[in-house]
Amino acid sequence: MTAPTSAIESLLSRNSLAGSFMQAPAPNDEQLRQILGAAQRAADHDRLRPWRFQIVRPEQYEVFYDRLAEAATRVQGDPSRYERNRDKYRLTARAPLLVVAAAKIDTTAKVAPIEQAFAAAGATQLVLNAAHALGFSAFLFSGAGVFDVPFKASLGLDATDHLIGFICLGTANGPGKPGPSAEAAVREGLEETVKQWAP
Numbered sequence: 239m240t241a242p243t244s245a246i247e248s249l250l251s252r253n254s255l256a257g258s259f260m261q262a263p264a265p266n267d268e269q270l271r272q273i274l275g276a277a278q279r280a281a282d283h284d285r286l287r288p289w290r291f292q293i294v295r296p297e298q299y300e301v302f303y304d305r306l307a308e309a310a311t312r313v314q315g316d317p318s319r320y321e322r323n324r325d326k327y328r329l330t331a332r333a334p335l336l337v338v339a340a341a342k343i344d345t346t347a348k349v350a351p352i353e354q355a356f357a358a359a360g361a362t363q364l365v366l367n368a369a370h371a372l373g374f375s376a377f378l379f380s381g382a383g384v385f386d387v388p389f390k391a392s393l394g395l396d397a398t399d400h401l402i403g404f405i406c407l408g409t410a411n412g413p414g415k416p417g418p419s420a421e422a423a424v425r426e427g428l429e430e431t432v433k434q435w436a437p
């Protein structure tokens with residue numbers, strides 16, 4: 239994908255691409271700094287910076303995805319699902335970079351926990367947008383594992399924090415699954431979600 243030429247074109251044209259359709263190159267260190275730097279400009283009540291990101295490199299995928307599959311299986315409460323869960327991540331592992339996105343909630347702050355979670359979700363969206371602006375593909379996925387307290391603890395997160403999901407980053411190796419175009423999503427989304435307020 240070539241990088242969009244204007245900020246507004248970039249915002250209007252972002253699309254997800256599953257990790258299974260990605261290949262190298264991943265963003266280099268400077269590009270990753272820009273992508274995660276964009277997240278630092280999320281709207282943030284009281285400047286709490288409730289977002290957290292952790293970078294997972296391909297050489298760490300085997301262990302990381304083992305743990306994530308274990309976490310999902312624990313939440314599902316059915317040990318027979320482990321292999322199916324693990325298999326799901328084998329295709330995702332084609333993405334040349336993975337970023338864990340989380341919300342670290344300060345339960346002593348006067349800003350409500352849900353507002354902190356909103357800010358962290360906004361920061362996560364900025365990662366997707368910044369990746370697209372630089373010409374990379376991105377995909378945010380979650381799954382049952384995000385709710386597993388021991389897995390969250392292994393990432394330094396408390397039970398009151400939120401694991402938002404996992405962002406695959408890389409370069410498109412093709413068009414991906416057919417789906418609505420960004421243009422159609424914008425058009426239909428405007429119809430469905432925006433109206434003039436009336437008292």
Ligand SMILES: Cc1cc2nc3c(=O)[nH]c(=O)nc-3n(C[C@H](O)[C@H](O)[C@H](O)COP(=O)(O)O)c2cc1C
Pocket residue numbers: 252253254255377378379380381402403423
């Ligand atoms: C918090 C969050 C978690 C998500 N988890 C998944 C997931 O586990 N699997 C999935 O297929 N899509 C998931 N999605 C949706 C995709 O990231 C993506 O937005 C969706 O496929 C629509 O594509 P688009 O972004 O191109 O419109 C999630 C989105 C959000 C906001």
